[in-house]
Amino acid sequence: MEQELLSPAPGDSAQDDRRGAAVALPGPAPLPPAGLTLLQRLFDGYPGSLGLRVGSWATRLGRVAHQPPAFTLVLNDPSALRRLLLGQDPLRFAEAYFTGALDVEGDFFEALQLKDHLPALKLSWHDRLRLAVRLLAPPPGSSDEQLRAFGVRRHTRAENKAAIAFHYDLSNDFYALWLDPRMVYSCAYYETEETDLAQAQWSKLDHICRKLRLQPGEALLDVGCGWGALVMHAARHYGVKATGITLSERQLALAKARIQAAGMEGQVEVRLCDYRDMTGQFDKVSSVGMFEHVGLKNLPVYFASVNRLLKPGGLFLNHGITHEEEGWGQALSSRFINRYVFPDGELDRASNVMRVMEQQQFELHDVEGLRMHYAKTLRAWVARLEAEHDRALRYVDEAHYRIWRLYMAASALEFESGELGLYQILASKRDGGPAPVPLTRRYIYCV
Numbered sequence: 474m475e476q477e478l479l480s481p482a483p484g485d486s487a488q489d490d491r492r493g494a495a496v497a498l499p500g501p502a503p504l505p506p507a508g509l510t511l512l513q514r515l516f517d518g519y520p521g522s523l524g525l526r527v528g529s530w531a532t533r534l535g536r537v538a539h540q541p542p543a544f545t546l547v548l549n550d551p552s553a554l555r556r557l558l559l560g561q562d563p564l565r566f567a568e569a570y571f572t573g574a575l576d577v578e579g580d581f582f583e584a585l586q587l588k589d590h591l592p593a594l595k596l597s598w599h600d601r602l603r604l605a606v607r608l609l610a611p612p613p614g615s616s617d618e619q620l621r622a623f624g625v626r627r628h629t630r631a632e633n634k635a636a637i638a639f640h641y642d643l644s645n646d647f648y649a650l651w652l653d654p655r656m657v658y659s660c661a662y663y664e665t666e667e668t669d670l671a672q673a674q675w676s677k678l679d680h681i682c683r684k685l686r687l688q689p690g691e692a693l694l695d696v697g698c699g700w701g702a703l704v705m706h707a708a709r710h711y712g713v714k715a716t717g718i719t720l721s722e723r724q725l726a727l728a729k730a731r732i733q734a735a736g737m738e739g740q741v742e743v744r745l746c747d748y749r750d751m752t753g754q755f756d757k758v759s760s761v762g763m764f765e766h767v768g769l770k771n772l773p774v775y776f777a778s779v780n781r782l783l784k785p786g787g788l789f790l791n792h793g794i795t796h797e798e799e800g801w802g803q804a805l806s807s808r809f810i811n812r813y814v815f816p817d818g819e820l821d822r823a824s825n826v827m828r829v830m831e832q833q834q835f836e837l838h839d840v841e842g843l844r845m846h847y848a849k850t851l852r853a854w855v856a857r858l859e860a861e862h863d864r865a866l867r868y869v870d871e872a873h874y875r876i877w878r879l880y881m882a883a884s885a886l887e888f889e890s891g892e893l894g895l896y897q898i899l900a901s902k903r904d905g906g907p908a909p910v911p912l913t914r915r916y917i918y919c920v
Contacts, residue, residue, distance in 0.1 A: 697763025701728030
């Protein structure tokens with residue numbers, strides 16, 4: 474049926490196709506004739522071919538509209554088209570998708586490239602007036618009241634705990650469907666293009682342990698331990714006494730159950746604790762995919778807290794996401810993620826992160842960029858989530874399934890383009906003595 478709807482209508486000419494003219498079939502259209510003409514003009518600059526379908530009406534748009542489209546936008550709510558074009562805001566595209574006003578058939582990743590095309594559309598006041606005809610008010614977003622409650626983020630202890638619960642306490646079973654068996658929810662480490670997700674996550678855990686030069690009997694603290702994969706790996710394979718802290722009660726419960734099932738209670742401990750309230754002294758400290766929740770104003774407090782917990786000369790590995798430009802808080806990715814995924818997420822440039830680390834008396838030893846590893850990780854997660862769609866709906870509603878699918882796919886594209894970065898920064902607490910790492914980096918790669 475889809476092939477018939479998107480095939481050229483009788484009378485369409487090859488010459489029109491070469492100009493990128495829309496290929497449409499008769500049927501009730503979602504806009505009046507003037508609006509359809511405007512729609513065609515606006516998407517003439519789209520570099521590929523996209524399909525658009527509303528009920529029995531269908532068209533192709535783009536510079537090469539005569540070619541089969543990479544994807545088709547299916548508008549379940551015809552007014553969504555006018556809202557998308559009138560607002561020219563990719564966030565409306567995202568909201569239309571996960572509220573069910575819009576579906577995507579075909580290449581989901583290619584459809585997300587529209588985020589780069591929508592803001593470039595040039596609309597005169599007359600164009601806007603025509604699009605506004607019969608414009609319906611947008612439906613309320615999913616969980617709007619809960620999301621608005623976060624307001625301006627001050628990153629207090631209560632706010633951070635609420636934000637972590639909003640994301641990580643969604644459902645352990647939901648995450649288990651598409652994460653690897655160890656439930657590692659951070660960038661994997663692909664040693665080859667053919668490496669599968671489970672092996673890549675094992676390699677990431679081991680990569681971190683080797684960088685930290687873990688030795689039997691040492692005390693390791695993992696800040697933001699998730700479901701306990703790293704502390705268990707470090708204890709099992711490197712003989713350390715590991716402590717993990719998290720703000721997620723559901724993560725804590727599952728991590729404790731896994732530690733008990735493995736018979737590692739005497740060697741591994743997990744606690745519900747804010748990093749600012751943690752006490753003790755540790756030989757090594759790791760933090761993987763956590764500092765994005767700290768808040769830019771709190772970065773000095775975060776790194777000072779780690780420094781306080783680390784023994785003199787001890788090694789610290791910070792693994793986290795960065796953004797290529799300052800002002801990420803106004804970008805589409807941050808507006809969408811802060812509203813629907815991570816209410817407390819804030820990113821900074823890698824250079825600013827390292828500057829703050831040095832100000833808090835850390836000596837930097839190694840910086841490794843892993844953004845393409847995260848792109849592969851995210852694509853693997855999306856594929857696994859899509860394959861488990863029906864089972865996922867046992868644990869979350871359709872809106873949450875779509876939000877997670879969209880945020881991970883969009884993030885993969887941003888890592889691939891370089892808009893987002895991922896860095897592992899290895900540092901030590903200054904003690905006035907020799908650096909606590911060998912002269913070369915061979916120790917990281919030679920097992």
